[in-house]
Amino acid sequence: MFAIFTRLADLLAYRLMGLVPGTPLGEAVHFFIEDVTKIFVLLAVIVFAMGFFRAMVSPEQVRRIVGGRSGFVSYPLAVLLGAVTPFCSCSSVPLFIGFLEAGIPLGVTMAFLIASPMINEVAVVILGATLGWKIALLYVAAGLLVGVGGGLLIQVLHLEKWVEDYVWKIRMGDAQVPQTENTMAARLAFARGEVREIVGRIWLYVLIGVALGAGLHGFVPQSFFTRFTGAGNPFAVPLAVLIGVPLYSNATGVIPVVEALTAKGVPIGTVLALMMSVAALSLPEMIILRKVLKPQLIGTFVLILSAAFIGVGYMFNTLFA
Amino acid sequence: MLHIKVLGSGCRNCVNTANLIEKKAAELGVPVKLEKVTGMAEIMQAGVMSTPGVVVDGKLVHAGGVPSPKTVAEWLKTPAPSSPA
Numbered sequence: 001m002f003a004i005f006t007r008l009a010d011l012l013a014y015r016l017m018g019l020v021p022g023t024p025l026g027e028a029v030h031f032f033i034e035d036v037t038k039i040f041v042l043l044a045v046i047v048f049a050m051g052f053f054r055a056m057v058s059p060e061q062v063r064r065i066v067g068g069r070s071g072f073v074s075y076p077l078a079v080l081l082g083a084v085t086p087f088c089s090c091s092s093v094p095l096f097i098g099f100l101e102a103g104i105p106l107g108v109t110m111a112f113l114i115a116s117p118m119i120n121e122v123a124v125v126i127l128g129a130t131l132g133w134k135i136a137l138l139y140v141a142a143g144l145l146v147g148v149g150g151g152l153l154i155q156v157l158h159l160e161k162w163v164e165d166y167v168w169k170i171r172m173g174d175a176q177v178p179q180t181e182n183t184m185a186a187r188l189a190f191a192r193g194e195v196r197e198i199v200g201r202i203w204l205y206v207l208i209g210v211a212l213g214a215g216l217h218g219f220v221p222q223s224f225f226t227r228f229t230g231a232g233n234p235f236a237v238p239l240a241v242l243i244g245v246p247l248y249s250n251a252t253g254v255i256p257v258v259e260a261l262t263a264k265g266v267p268i269g270t271v272l273a274l275m276m277s278v279a280a281l282s283l284p285e286m287i288i289l290r291k292v293l294k295p296q297l298i299g300t301f302v303l304i305l306s307a308a309f310i311g312v313g314y315m316f317n318t319l320f321a
Numbered sequence: 322m323l324h325i326k327v328l329g330s331g332c333r334n335c336v337n338t339a340n341l342i343e344k345k346a347a348e349l350g351v352p353v354k355l356e357k358v359t360g361m362a363e364i365m366q367a368g369v370m371s372t373p374g375v376v377v378d379g380k381l382v383h384a385g386g387v388p389s390p391k392t393v394a395e396w397l398k399t400p401a402p403s404s405p406a
Binding site: 058059060063087090091093094095097098101166169170171172173174175176177189193194197291 | 329330332333334335361362364365366367368369370371372380381382383384385386387389391
């Protein structure tokens with residue numbers, strides 16, 4: 001099903017541009033064409049389908065669904081809904097306040113905020129298409145687990161004291177956005193709008209990710225990675241997480257890098273730890289969350305997630321050794 | 322004159338939304354008073370969690386993402402129903 005993108009890249013890179021397979025430039029250009037076409041086509045198709053069937057959940061709906069439930073239900077529900085709720089990171093602050101205002105515990109709210117950037121339907125499908133469905137499923141499972149675990153830990157530690165005081169004073173109005181009509185034309189228009197909105201938000205991250213992946217694929221020799229990131233180096237996983245923290249990208253944008261590294265023989269756990277770290281931990285996100293969280297909670301959040309990603313990395317590496 | 326508020330912390334989507342409304346209003350020749358609301362308390366008060374939100378004459382008409390130019394044109398054309406007190 002995805003072989004068509006390989007053939008397209010063959011045609012463009014080797015036949016049309018006259019590049020030679022096996023040469024660094026030929027391999028890099030081939031990788032670039034194949035991944036750019038594959039990812040953008042999948043991205044547009046998936047987002048359009050989700051938009052058409054109204055399968056996306058809005059933060060307002062999540063707030064209503066999760067609010068007032070017991071912990072057994074609310075944690076798994078929050079991370080699952082986090083995976084299918086696309087929201088711009090600039091909405092993190094109103095979302096955070098809105099959840100707490102609805103009486104949703106801090107731990108559940110954080111579980112949602114952890115899972116949401118890490119897992120989304122687009123990233124999962126593209127991960128499956130490039131690295132196989134077993135890896136994609138394990139990535140989702142690990143992401144949900146980290147979300148629930150991280151949220152529970154924050155709850156158990158009673159970190160509400162490290163939420164900015166003004167947050168607790170805000171009261172939310174209950175005005176509701178009017179429902180759009182349910183005609184075919186309205187659905188198509190909505191789906192098109194979703195594609196424009198989401199592609200517009202992440203295309204640059206995807207392009208940079210593919211360019212990086214192509215560069216790694218074509219120009220960095222395998223021996224480089226076996227030397228520094230092979231199974232023999234126990235520090236490769238923490239290092240991958242550390243590298244990922246300051247880097248900011250969408251989960252989908254990291255996949256080409258993940259793909260290139262995996263092909264070079266970097267162990268899957270190390271690569272997925274990097275992916276989680278890039279997607280879920282980032283400086284811009286921390287700066288946004290700083291508006292509602294005191295520095296102590298930001299620090300704890302980063303520590304918990306880093307430790308969790310390192311754990312996931314070692315786990316995957318052991319499972320697939 | 323329509324009183325339009327764009328609710329959002331000042332992210333790119335909020336700025337784009339405000340610009341779009343301004344452009345459409347000028348195009349259609351509809352006089353509007355455009356206000357950007359950045360205070361979190363007021364944004365939440367309007368019931369908005371996904372920014373940018375848009376309030377036309379006291380009524381919430383949009384939340385989350387940049388609205389399409391067509392949608393904006395509809396807000397400007399139809400006289401907004403008066404908000405429930």
